[in-house]
Amino acid sequence: MKSDLLGQLILTGVSGQRLDPGTEKLFRKIQPGGYILFARNIESASQLRKLIDDLRDLSEVEPIITIDQEADAFHASV
16 A cells, blocks of 8 residues: 555544644645544534534545444534
8 A cells, every 4th residue: 555545544533623723734644534523523513514624625535524422422512
């Protein structure tokens, strides 16, 4: 596998509800294959949509984006 494609093997979390410049730079460089979002990443439907759009914009290949429901904590937060 080419070293520039190794990031495609990574499914990573996101630290907050928005991407900071350092995280954007890291994700743009590594090019993770996917992201997992948790209740801590979700404030509202519109904020979640922006976060997902921002993650997709960083990727050269369409990433897999998943949401862990954390025993229905997701439903309570949106």
